[in-house]
Amino acid sequence: xxxxxxxSPSLSVQEGRISILNCDYTNSMFDYFLWYKKYxxxxxxxxxxxxxxKDKNEDGRFTVxxxxxxxxxxxxxxxxxxxxxAVYFCASVFNKFYFGxxxxxxxxP
Amino acid sequence: GAGVSQSPSNKVTEKGKDVELRCDPISxxxxxxxxxxxxxxxxxxLIYFQGNSAPDKSGLPSDRFSAERxxxxxxxxxxxxxxxxxxxxxxxxxxxxxxxETQYFGPGTRLLVL
Numbered sequence: 001x002x003x004x005x006x007x008s009p010s011l012s013v014q015e016g017r018i019s020i021l022n023c024d025y026t027n028s029m030f031d032y033f034l035w036y037k038k039y040x041x042x043x044x045x046x047x048x049x050x051x052x053x054k055d056k057n058e059d060g061r062f063t064v065x066x067x068x069x070x071x072x073x074x075x076x077x078x079x080x081x082x083x084x085x086a087v088y089f090c091a092s093v094f095n096k097f098y099f100g101x102x103x104x105x106x107x108x109p
Numbered sequence: 110g111a112g113v114s115q116s117p118s119n120k121v122t123e124k125g126k127d128v129e130l131r132c133d134p135i136s137x138x139x140x141x142x143x144x145x146x147x148x149x150x151x152x153x154x155l156i157y158f159q160g161n162s163a164p165d166k167s168g169l170p171s172d173r174f175s176a177e178r179x180x181x182x183x184x185x186x187x188x189x190x191x192x193x194x195x196x197x198x199x200x201x202x203x204x205x206x207x208x209x210e211t212q213y214f215g216p217g218t219r220l221l222v223l
Contacts, residue, residue: 006151032209043113043200043214044152089152093209096165099144101151 003027004092006100013107019077021103023090026071030092035064035075038087038102047088048075080107111135113215115201121221122191130186130218134203141184142204142212143176147197155199158184159207191222 005024013019021035031052036044050057050064050073057064063076073090087102114133122128134141143155154168158178169175173191178184188195198217204210 002151004151009149034211036214041216043202043216045214046211049211095208096154096157097142097212098154099152101149 002101003030004090004098004100006088006090006103008103009101010104010106013080013105015082015107015109016079019075019080019084019105019107021075021077021088021090021105023073023075023092023100024071025073025092025098027092027094027098028068028071029094030098032093033064033066033073034091034093034097035062036089036091036099038089044089077105080105082107082109113201113203113213115199115215115218117218118216119219119221121223123223124193125190127187127189128191128220130188130199130201130220132184132186132201132203132215134182134184134201135213136182138203138205138213139181140204140207140210140212141178142202143184143186144200144202145197146200146217152200155186157207188220191220193222196220196222 034049035047037047038044065074087104089102090100091097116131141158144152157165173189176186200217202212202214204212
């Protein structure tokens with residue numbers, strides 16, 4: 001029973017445009033959410049997080065939005081760069097981390 | 110280099126053999142996690158250590174899987190009598206204190222069971 005879902009396995013975006021990665025969760029007890037980025041042959045690296053008491057957190061080109069009523073999380077990357085091409089995992093936390101299956105982002109030059 | 114390290118980076122083994130995977134966490138991190146990523150799948154939680162004890166081993170898929178941690182540092186994940194479905198990338202992560210503390214991942218061990 002997957003409690004965190006990333007329904008888009010891949011996304012392709014032109015350089016300079018916005019990338020929007022989505023994540024849905026089912027457990028209303030989750031109170032902390034994170035995005036990780038993973039390059040091939042490397043482990044995931046932490047990107048940005050948000051607490052359930054907020055609905056937006058911004059860090060440079062990266063913004064995470066949280067819609068608790070919809071149990072939906074999204075990551076916006078603006079502007080997208082070719083170096084952003086990677087697999088992005090969302091994670092939801094209640095006592096432990098629950099990861100989604102990842103979305104592979106390809107930013108075309 | 111103060112990051113999480115894992116060894117070996119790649120392991121090819123024959124079905125039925127035992128394998129040991131090693132994780133060196135970031136120095137001072139009390140929490141250590143093992144995950145598995147099968148092809149096309151997300152990160153599957155296996156086990157969590159706080160210090161040398163494992164308060165949550167609910168993700169271990171069968172009794173062929175075991176893990177230990179010694180000295181509050183290095184951890185070893187052992188898979189006995191490997192099966193082809195064990196083929197995956199095994200990732201280790203550590204964090205300063207568990208809970209919602211950011212987890213820092215190692216590069217993973219790619220296991221292929223023939």
